[in-house]
Amino acid sequence: MLKLALFFLIVSLVAGVFGFSGISAVSAGMAKILFFIAILCFVVVVLLVLFSANTLFR
Incomplete structure (x- = not known):
């Protein structure tokens, strides 16, 4: 479960860097x-x- 939380955190950071605020x-x-x-x-x-x-x- 913590692996999934870490995965979503990384996805959020990458999406935020590229400007996808909704996905982030x-x-x-x-x-x-x-x-x-x-x-x-x-x-x-x-x-x-x-x-x-x-x-x-x-």
């Missing part, structure tokens, strides 16, 4: 959305591991 804005928006989804998934996995590890060591 959409690509930047997609990069932001994918980045925050990846961060949310990471936090959920970390919390699940912490809670499951907590119950294993009781």
